[in-house]
Amino acid sequence: MTDKERVLAFFHHEMTDELPPDKALLVVRGNTFHERPPFVQDGIDWFGVPWKREDNINALAPDYRPDVIMFHDDYGTQTNMFFSPEVWREFFKPQLKKAVDKTHELGMIFELHSCGFMEQIVPEFAEIGVDSWQGQEINDIPTLKAVTGNKLAYHTTPQYQDFEGAICQEL
Secondary structure, eight states: OOHHHHHHHHHTTOOOOOOOGGGSGGGGSTTHHHHOHHHHHHHHHHHTTTTTSHHHHHHHHHHHOOSEEEEEOOOBOSSSBSSOHHHIIIIIHHHHHHHHHHHHHTTOEEEEEOOSOOTTTHHHHHHTTOOEEEOOTTSOHHHHHHHHGGGSEEOOOOOOGGGTTOOTTTO
């Protein structure tokens, strides 16, 4: 299956290539991060299919010529990241940088949607060239904006989480 076929199949909810059995769920289990880093990196490289790998951006962009590529890659929960910032830096940041670079090479804007509390790594989005971050208000957006300046645009939503469970009269 070519990169373009894989991406199009994914968007049409059709079967795509399967993760090779030797790379399966062990990528995210137990101490694998520490015990077998190359194994983990191979798995993360594969999990980049279909939308995270830079070659898939290249497969779609010439035909569709979008102005913006938006990645969806949640890194956290309401209170913290899924994994330490060090793990993100070692395994995920290099993949994200490749995708950002390919997007820019093709003349497009790179926007990252990533939910969760991740103040520790947001300045690094600007460092690797992410143009815009769509995050949540649980992060201190004004402080982050002061740190990143004009290097990163913030695509935010109104603060709605305080109203979870509220009735219409209260709103």
